[in-house]
Amino acid sequence: MIRIQLAKALRSLAFLNTEKKRRAAELIIANKELIIQNEEKEKRAAELVVANKELIVQNKEKENRAAELIIANKELAFQNEEKEKRAAELVIANKELAFQNEEKEKRASELIIANKELAFQSDLREKRATELIIANKELESFTYISSHDLQEPLRKIQIFSTRLIDDESQNLSEKGKSYVLGMRDASTRMQSLIRDLLGYSRTTTSERKFVITDLNSVIELVKKDFTETITAKNAKIKVVGQCDVQVIPFQFHQLIQNIIGNALKFSKPDLAPLIIVKSEIIKSSDVNSDKKLPAEEYCHITITDNGIGFDPQFKDHIFELFKRLHDKDKIPGTGIGLAIVKKIVENHNGLITASSEIDKGSSFDIYIPSTLPL
Amino acid sequence: MKNIFLADDDADDRDFFIDALKEVNLPTDITLSNNGLELMKNLEMLIQHPPPHVIFLDLNMPFKDGFQCLEEIRNAPKLKDIPVVIFSTSASDVYIDKTYEQGANYYIQKPSSFKLLVKSIEKVLTLDMWPSPRPQKENYILSIT
Incomplete structure (x- = not known):
């Protein structure tokens, strides 16, 4: 029994041995296998390290690129914005141009209308001029009829x-x-x-030829015209100041003659007439008038008397044709003298006003441009 | 005897003139012409005789007016020295200037009263117009008061 057990134990040991041998061989193989696998793995790891490094480089590259792209992107975004802004500006400019264009077209059509209007006015003026020439001729023939016929x-x-x-x-x-x-x-x-x-x-x-004239020389001539009346009434004519004026000589003479003539005529019976003629050059801004004045400087002539005067309510009417404020049996006259005066002043582009009060004398203010009318 | 010519187309004016001449204390002889044409004919005929002392010349006349007569008179060698007094209703500056330039001696605006007419004729007949020079322009208009 022992033997059997021994044998059995031996057999078992042998088996175990063989088993162990086989196991060792298998282990060796497995080991070898593992070594190979290890090697393989190391190799793979090395490869992975390389690949990893490669990837890191690539990653960095990509990061760099990304940063560049971000910058480029920003740049593009900025440019885009600029372009949009520019586009918006262009849209506005375009609209502006379109508007201007429209305005110009409008203006052009307005100009065409204005042009037509001007042409029409020009025609009218020509017609009016012709009418005036005819009217003038009629007036001339009236002058002739009244002077002769x-x-x-x-x-x-x-x-x-x-x-x-x-x-x-x-x-x-x-x-x-x-x-x-x-x-x-x-x-x-x-x-x-x-x-x-x-x-x-x-x-x-009559012809309108303007001549530079010394106002005081005209007054001297008018004094001569009235020598008899001045002596008879013991009148005084005082001259203050001096003006050179551009006037139509015979008309201006008549203007002064009519006013001084009136001053002598409408004098007070018990008082020697005193007539004061004052003249000075003044700026148009100093002329007392609502109307627009054509000249820069005016000769302001004031003729004042100490006569019977007139009711101030008639101060504008006295320049009307045939206007008389007195019974013609008492003071003779045709009512034309001051109408002539007004017309002459108008012929000289001037102004005339009168002021007075009954029994307090009267005063005439005449403004004549000191330079030739254009 | 003063030999006077009058050219006037107005019969009343000619009658006034003849009547006025009778009141003038000077021996005169008058030759009347009814218009300018007649005046020039009369001057042509009578020029052989003593020439007229003065011609009173109206301006507005038919056929030939006073301006034309004056022009012809001043341009005719035989007539050019005869004194001419313009005798017109009008006192227009245009007429006065024109006739002075044409060489008339005096200008009278026909007076509006008979007495002044007589005085005007008297005045003209006493003026020494020939051969003395013409008056200055300012004395050209003869006004009688």
Whole structure:
């Protein structure tokens, strides 16, 4: 039994040995296998390290690239923004241009209309000019008619009536004589009317040649015209200041003559007339007027008298044709003198105003451009 | 005897003139012409005789007016020295200037009373117009008061 057990134990040991041998061999193989695998793994690890390094490099590269792209992106975004801004600006500019274009078209069409209007006005003006020429000719023929054709029969009435009185009075009753005298007075009055009307129309039709004139020399001439009246009424004419004016000489003479003539005529019966003519050059801004004044400087002439004056409510009316403020039996006149004055002042592009109070004398302010009208 | 010519187309004016001339205390002889044409004919005919002392010349006349007569008179060698006094209703500056330039001696605006007419004629007849020179322009208009 022991033997059996031994044998058994031996056999078992042998088996175990073999087993162990086989196991060792297997282990060796396995070991070898493991070594190979290890080697393989090491190799793989090395490869992975390399690959890893490669990846790190690539990663860095990519990071760099990404950063560059971010910058580029930002740059592009900025450029984009700029372009959008520019585009928006262009849109505005475009709209602006379109608007301007429209405006220009509008303006152009307006100009076309204005042009047509001007052409029309020009035509009108030409027509008006022609009409004026015709009217002027008519006025001239009126001047001629009143200077000749009307005066001729009137003069005959005057001569016949004076001859009736002078040569035939013994054949006339007192009544008859008074009728003839009435006729003579009426015809004398008509004569002055015709003469003054002629003077009035002459201020329109006559030649307008402007000459530099010393105002005081005109006053001296007017004084001569009135020598007799001045002596008879013991009148004084005082001249203050001096002005050179561009005037139509004979018209300006008549202007001063009419005003001084009035001052002498409308004097107070118990007071020697004192007429003061003052003149000075003033700026247009100092002229008392609502109207727009064409000249820069004016000769301001003030003619003041100490006569009977007039009611200030008539200060504008006195320049109207045939306007009279007195009974013609008391103070003779045709009511044309101041109308002529006004017209002459207008012919000189000037202004005239009058101021007065009853019994307190009157004053005329005349403004004549000191330089030639354009 | 003063030999006077008058050219005027107006019959009344011619009658006034003749009547006025009768009142002038000077021996005169008058030759009347009804218009300018007649005046020039009369001057042509009478020029052989003593020439007229003065011609009173109206301006507005038919056929030939005073301006034309004056022009012809001043341009005719035989007539050019005869004194001419313009005798017109009008006192227009244009007429006055023109006739002075044409060489008339005096200008009278026809007076409006008979007495003044007589005085005007008297005045003209006493003026020494020939051969003395013409008056200055300012004395050209003869006004009688």
